[in-house]
Amino acid sequence: MQDVFASHGYDVRVTKSGSWRMASLDGVTSNDFAFPASEIAAENIANTHGDAVVSTHKPFFSPLAIATFEPIMTLLETNGAASKDASGRWTLDMAAYLKLVEDDTRWNQLEGAAGSYNSPRSILITSTDIRTSNSAGMYLALSSYVLNNNSVVSSQAQASEHMDLLTKLFVSQGYSGSSSTAPFDDYLSQGMGAVPMVMIYEGQFLEEQLKENSRIQDGMVLAYPSPTIFSVHTGVTFSEEGQAVMQLLETDPELATLLAEHGFRPQGQNAAAFETFLQEEQLTSYPSTSEFVNIASEPSYEVQDAMLKRISEAYDISGAPPAVPEEEQPTDADPAATEEGNP
Known part of the structure; x- marks a missing residue:
């Protein structure tokens, strides 16, 4: 470039x-x-x-997407939270997923878990640190849209109705990396037992898949949230x-x-x-742009910032360590690179 x-x-x-x-x-x-x-x-x-x-x-x-595994999506499909289309692409029903999180559902409580993913961990998508990362901010915007009956949250009063669950999506994860590279690397290296679902950009999965020594293995799949967000x-x-x-x-x-x-x-x-x-490249697992018809919209800066501040306060109350901005962390990356995969 x-x-x-x-x-x-x-x-x-x-x-x-x-x-x-x-x-x-x-x-x-x-x-x-x-x-x-x-x-x-x-x-x-x-x-x-x-x-x-x-x-x-x-x-x-880049659309927001979920790096996950075939057994995870099959298990969620059995429980009405995911679906697979004729081309083999997976979709996660965000409303159904958020209901599972709200109910504190654990993987081993799902029907069929014993034969596929009998984990006692809570069902939760891994993301980056909401206090520093754009991809986590997009996850927040998407979740708030779904919880607001698939409508943009247009006021702090509307946001307040759902802040408990929105906060839970992030604080319950524990430690989160500041850049979308960190949880995706964990997904690639630690596998399904440690990282069953990670919120990423579609482009991260595609770029890794095309590498000569790609770490994408059989059973690793990309799922799209429904609705998704760009x-x-x-x-x-x-x-x-x-x-x-x-x-x-x-x-x-x-x-x-x-x-x-x-x-x-x-x-x-x-x-x-x-x-x-x-x-x-004969990559049929990625939808064309015209196939995205259920797309969430972001709230205004003021509303998004208010939600971020509320979640940051919850981190402080929980005793979590302060967020470290990505640009202040030690890195071996090329100094010409930018956060979140921008060229």
């Missing part, structure tokens, strides 16, 4: 930050652009630094150069192909690049 940008005369260098923290970073507007992984984080940046904003762009997105990576530009970079992401066909290879779905004039890539 750096080579493509260089061919257009741009040397693009990236530093990393959690999406939710970008608006409050010192000197953020001295950059050419900020690139959070969600629309509401971008909305916060634009509202906070309105005078400095040149434009906003939405060049690509993590729309949104660029906020502060200069003409930043605007030009975002316009290249929106229009350059070579960049669109590279995005598809890393599991992202381009938007705009090169939107077909992702499905072309799937066809070339």
Whole structure:
């Protein structure tokens, strides 16, 4: 990607930050652009630094998905919480799943658990730390939408009606990693016994599947929540150069192909690049964008932030250690990489 940008005369260098923290970073507007992984984080940046904003762009997105295992989904299907379509794709019924969590259901209490997954652990999707990570924030937005009768939570009063369960989804997990890489790595290395379901971006599973030495093994499957929600990576530009970079992401066909290879779905004039890539790789387990018809919407920044603060307070009460922003953690990663898989 750096080579493509260089061919257009741009040397693009990236530093990393959690999406939710970008608006409050010192000197953020001295950059050419900020690139959070969600629309509401971008909305916060634009509202906070309105005078400095040149434009906003939405060049690509990734659906939220669940990395899991065939026996887990089969067990949930037996108990009315999952389904498998004719193409072999799995779907998790979010309303049914949330009811299982609300009732404190354990895996070994499900019908058929004795022969497939007889674990005494509570049914719970593993996610990243809600206090620092965008993917967990998307999980929160999706869950609040489902609990609000498949409608966007439009006020703090509506959110308060469901805060006990929304808090439980995260605090009950115990320790959570700050980046979506951490729980996915646990899924790949520790297996079904330790990590039966992980909330990830679709692109993470696809990118791993395409690696020469992929850790995806037989029985590992990707499931889509129903409804699902899109993590729309949104660029906020502060200069003409930043605007030009975002316009290249929106229009350059070579960049669109590279995005598809890393599991992202381009938007705009090169939107077909992702499905072309799937066809070339003969990857039939991933739906086309047009097949997503039940899609949740995010709440406003104010409502989402209020829910996050309530859950953070619950972490404090539980005695959990403070959240460590992803960009402050020691890492061996390439310094040009960004949080949550942004290129």
